[in-house]
C-alpha cells in the first residue's frame with residue numbers, strides 16, 4: 001500500500017505569499033498524513049487567471065524564483081506544482097515534480113483549453129508529444145516536456161486538465177504504452193452546474209480504465225480571479241473504479257484528500273466514503289456562496305449593497321449573501337470568518353443574522369408605480385435574514401428630471417408617446433443614490449441582472465444594471481424562480497414566501513397597466529428554449545424554428561424567434577457593459593467569458609427573412 005493524495009488550494013493571481021503559503025500548508029498536511037505522492041492543481045503557483053501577464057517574461061521568472069521555496073518542505077514526499085514556464089519567448093503550462101527536496105522535471109501541457117470560458121491559446125503554446133528539452137541555466141538545466149517519472153517504485157506521468165478532455169490526443173495513451181502505474185491530473189476546471197459528475201466519469205473513471213492505472217485529479221478551488229469558480233475537487237480512481245471524491249466548493253483555503261492504494265492488487269484498495277453533494281440547487285447555493293465570500297475577502301470590500309425590490313432577482317441576491325454567511329461560518333468557524341472579512345467576532349456573537357446585518361445593506365426605492373405587495377415582500381425578506389433595510393421613494397427626483405426634459409423638449413411626456421423613456425428614468429434614478437450608499441459603506445454594489453434579461457437587453461443601462469458585481473447574471477429566469485421556491489422549503493428561507501407568490505414585473509409603468517416581464521417579452525420558458533438552441537447550440541433562426549415547431553403555433557413561434565434574435569443583436573453593447581458575473585451554467589452571455597458576438601451586425605436580417 002502506498003498513500004497518494006490530491007490537495008486543492010484557493011489561490012489569487014500572482015499573490016505569491018498567499019499561493020506559496022497554501023502550497024506549503026498542503027504539503028505539510030499531506031506529510032502529516034504520511035502521503036508519499038501529492039498532486040496540486042494546474043498553475044497553482046501563479047494562479048490560473050493571470051491572463052496577459054502570462055505573455056510577460058517576468059511572471060514565469062518570478063514563478064520559478066518562488067518555486068525554490070518549496071523543495072525544502074518536500075522531505076520524504078513527491079509533489080507536483082503547477083506553474084508557467086517560458087522557453088525562447090514562448091509560455092508553456094507546466095507541472096513541476098519535486099521529490100525528496102529535488103526538482104525532477106517539468107511536464108508541459110499538450111492540449112490547450114480553447115472552448116467556452118477558456119482562452120489558453122492566447123497565452124500558451126501546446127507542447128508536442130514525445131519531445132523533451134533542457135530548460136537551460138536560468139532553470140538549473142531541469143528537463144521539461146513529455147516526461148515520465150519513477151519514485152517509490154511507482155512510474156507516473158501527467159495529463160494536465162484539457163489533456164484529459166480530448167478523445168484523440170490524450171497523453172494517457174502514450175503514458176500507458178510506457179507502462180505508468182499512476183497518472184496525475186492538475187486542473188483548473190471551471191464550475192458549471194451538473195459538471196462534476198462528467199469530470200469524474202470522463203477524466204478519472206474512463207482515464208483509469210483506459211490506461212489501466214491509478215488516476216489522481218486535483219482542481220483549483222474557489223473564485224480565484226473574479227468570474228470563474230473552481231470546484232476544488234480531488235478525485236482518485238483505479239482501473240475504472242472511483243475510490244475517493246472530496247466535498248467540493250470548500251471555504252477552507254487548503255483541502256487534502258488521501259487514499260491508500262495497492263498498485264499490485266487493486267482489489268485490496270479500499271474506497272473512501274464521499275460527502276459531496278451534487279444536487280443542482282444545492283451546488284448552486286454552495287458555489288455562489290463561495291464566490292461571494294472569495295470576492296469580498298479578496299477585494300477587501302466591507303460588504304454588499306443591494307437595491308431590493310421584493311422581486312425574484314434582487315431577493316435571490318439577498319438570500320445568496322445570507323447563505324454565504326451561514327455556509328462559510330459553519331465550515332471555517334466564526335473566528336476565521338470574522339477575521340477574514342474584518343468583522344468584530346464579539347459583536348457578531350455567533351449570530352448569522354447579525355453578520356448579515358454588517359455585510360448586507362438593502363434599500364427599497366419606491367415610485368408611484370410600486371406596489372405595497374413588493375414593499376412588504378422586500379421588508380419581510382430583509383428582516384428574515386437580518387439585513388440592514390431602508391425604504392424611500394424616488395418620485396421627487398423622477399419628477400424633477402422629467403420636468404427638466406419636458407422644458408428642454410418643449411412638450412409634456414406621456415405613457416402613450418414616451419413609454420420606454422418614462423420607465424428608464426425610474427430605473428436610472430435608483431442608481432446614483434444606491435451607489436452613494438455603497439460608497440459610504442465602502443461596499444460592493446450588487447447588480448441583479450439575470451441571463452434571460454441579458455439575452456434581450458431587458459434592463460436599463462446605468463439603471464438597474466448599475467453595480468460592480470452581477471452574481472446571478474449567469475442564471476436564467478426560470479432557474480431563478482424554481483431555485484427560490486426550493487430555497488424557501490429546503491433552506492428554511494421562510495422570508496421568501498411573499499417573493500415566491502409574485503409574478504415577475506418591472507413595476508415601471510402605472511399599476512393599472514399591469515406590466516409583466518412575460519407580456520413585454522415572451523414566456524420565459526420559450527425565451528430559454530430559444531436561447532439554448534440559438535446560443536448554446538449555435539443554431540440559425542430557421543434551425544431554431546425547426547427544432548421547436550412541433551410544440552408551438554407556427555406564427556407565434558416565428559414572432560418569438562424574430563423578437564429574440566433582433567433583441568439579442570441590438571443589445572450586444574449592453575451585454576458588453578454588464579458588471580462582471582460568475583460563470584454558473586453551461587452557457588453565459590458575458591462577452592468576456594463564454595459568449596462573443598459583434599456589437600454591430602446585420603442582426604440576422606436575411607436569416608430572419610428565411611423564416612417566412
Ligand SMILES: Nc1ncnc2c1ncn2[C@@H]1O[C@H](COP(=O)(O)OP(=O)(O)OC[C@H]2O[C@@H]([n+]3cccc(C(=O)O)c3)[C@H](O)[C@@H]2O)[C@@H](O)[C@H]1O
Pocket residue numbers: 420423424427457458459460461463464505506507508517520570573599
Ligand atoms: N447599438 C448600440 N450601441 C450603443 N448604444 C446603443 C445602441 N443601441 C441603443 N443604444 C443606446 O441605448 C439606449 C437605450 O437603452 P436603455 O436606455 O438601457 O433602454 P432600452 O433598452 O431602450 O429599454 C429598456 C428596456 O428594459 C426594460 N426594463 C428596464 C428597467 C428594468 C426592467 C426590469 O425588468 O425591472 C426592465 C424596459 O421595460 C425596456 O423594455 C438608447 O437611448 C441609445 O442611447
Ligand SMILES: Nc1ncnc2c1ncn2[C@@H]1O[C@H](COP(=O)(O)OP(=O)(O)OP(=O)(O)O)[C@@H](O)[C@H]1O
Pocket residue numbers: 306307308309310311312313314315363364365366367370430448464503504505506507517
Ligand atoms: N422598488 C424597487 N426598490 C428597489 N430596487 C428596485 C425596485 N424596483 C426595481 N429595483 C431594482 O431593479 C432591479 C431590476 O428589476 P427586475 O424587475 O428585473 O428584478 P426583480 O424586481 O428583482 O425581479 P422580478 O423581475 O422577478 O420582479 C431589481 O432587482 C432591483 O435591484
